[in-house]
Amino acid sequence: MTDATTLIDKIWNAHVIRTLSDGRTLLHIDRHLIHDGSSRQAFDGLRTLDRKVRNLPLNFAVVDHIVSTLPGRTGESHPPGRERIHALRDNCRQFGVGLFDVDSPRQGIVHVIAPELGIALPGTTLVCGDSHTATNGGLGALAWGIGTTEVMHVMAAQALLLRKPKQMRITFRGAPQEGVFSKDLILHVIGRHGVSAGAGFAVEYAGEAIRRMAVEERMTICNMSIEFGARMGIVAPDDSVIQYVAGRPFSPTGRLWEQAVAHWRTLASDEDACFDRELEIDCSAVRPQITWGTSPQDLVSIDEPLPDPASAADAERCEAMRRAFAYMDLVPGCPLEGVPVDYAFIGSCTNSRLSDLEAAARVVRGRKVAAGVTALVVPGSMQVKAAAEAAGLDKVFVAAGFEWRNAGCSMCVTSNGDVVAPGKRAISTTNRNFEHRQGPQSRTHLASPASVAAAAVSGHIVDVRKLLRG
């Protein structure tokens, strides 16, 4: 035994209020993000308990899941969402929680705005009633998604009762090829190890490829921890994170900044720290990835043929694959390249930050969206939108025939008016390709922003490397 500790141990230990005799920990929660989709019953629960929100300044609310993204949108623009937006406004007003409302220049997808506003900080614990909360792990926050009951617990107590997860480290070796992005790398991990490999684990992403990634790219990796089965995913904060956090609206300043930075510099796994499981991937061998089925693990490299259910490891997997092929209207053994798409969607908490839009714009520039393709770009936040417009990216997309929208979850989640029509095929920068996810009978292929842009201008699924070379 050594005293060596992991990054996750260090953050965990700094937040332990009490360890119970049954092994559970009462853990302090530094930041709580609330959104329109999962909070209403939690506020009702507070009322039932006759409780206030314990630490108001540590709680932030935003509308994202059910808000329209159409130009000129208001809280009334998507009638089915009205009821919930009004409920969130009323609840925030009654309890005194700060809300980034539809008309706020700071509004956006909850996991995009938390880092962008300096709400998420390295070394903090951060929770939200949304499974993609681990996105914030990209800047070194220990962040995870919770259900509505726990949303109520955090509001009442600024603490949660939980068991410490096992720990896994995934080391990313080598350098990715041209046309391969962080989205491809995390999809590759999921495809190789499956959607439940991370269950029960918190994951630290490490290795030279992670170190070289920009903070936003790390967020994409951490975002899809849940598709790997893990609630928490994190990268150790380094100089690039400290630069990223500096000067944001809720980031510390002055003497507090110096103190915070000194603390953040201690946040890394010790060299001899032990993990319950270690995995490694060679990034240089990864090609652009795309899903073919109805689970994020139904994955191929763009230049490889679709798998044969007959070669599945067991009968259950074979049956699941057959079902996915039928749902997706695809044939085993055929290539995915060349399959026509009806929709191309660039957005969601996975891939809607400025660098994602830049990567897509590089492919789109000077090209046109193919006839018959509905193509959308939905920036992750109004600040991302403004930054993209300042860089002229909106003009690139609009000139090509993309719709340029306001910030929100949009076509990822089927609850705000943006849906894929029944039976139609979409290629999306999102994180879930489940049956009916983007609309009833919708068919979804997950890929990187560049790959989605490439399909939009080609009219079919294509190897993005051909367009980057062209």
Next chain:
Amino acid sequence: METFTIVTGIAAPLLLPNINTDAITPMIAGRSLSADIGKLLFANWRYHPDGSEIADFVLNQPPYREAKVLIAGANFGCGSSRERAVWALMRFGIRCVIAPSFADIFYDNAFQNGLLPLVLPVAEHVALADAVAQAREPVVTVDLDLCRLTDPDGRAIAFTVPAERRVALREGLEEIQVILRMEDEIDAFQARDRGVRPWVYLDR
């Protein structure tokens, strides 16, 4: 929270792996907050787009319409954190889901609401599913007092549940009550932590 001691009822087999929360409770455009959440359960598998039932879906068939137990494949409840996946199962009448494994967030959400997510080793899970499929009356008993499951043939299967979860289910004890008993310690932690990590507390 509804207590859970002994539940006897129909067990419905739904043996796909990775049944996700979008399948359990789909996003349905225009659904009102006040709509019956039990009707939302597996909506895309239970109903045609016109609202009529899909006859061959297990929960549309007698006797499974009355199911109190669901036997599901591995990694049940993967996907989103939406707690209404649990609420919809409960509202339908399901009190226990038996699977070889559960997704982490669903597993926690289930316990918070009095739904028992019961993990069985693969071999026992397969044997139980077979027994249920072949039984004339696919009735099982889940006894949380004895931590014992009885299959339709009367065979007993022992199971384990984390001790604190078992206590909470049997007593209907809500976790928030346990947490709020430690409020003094939360106060003390924050007072101490404001000295150590002052930048965390935005109200200074």
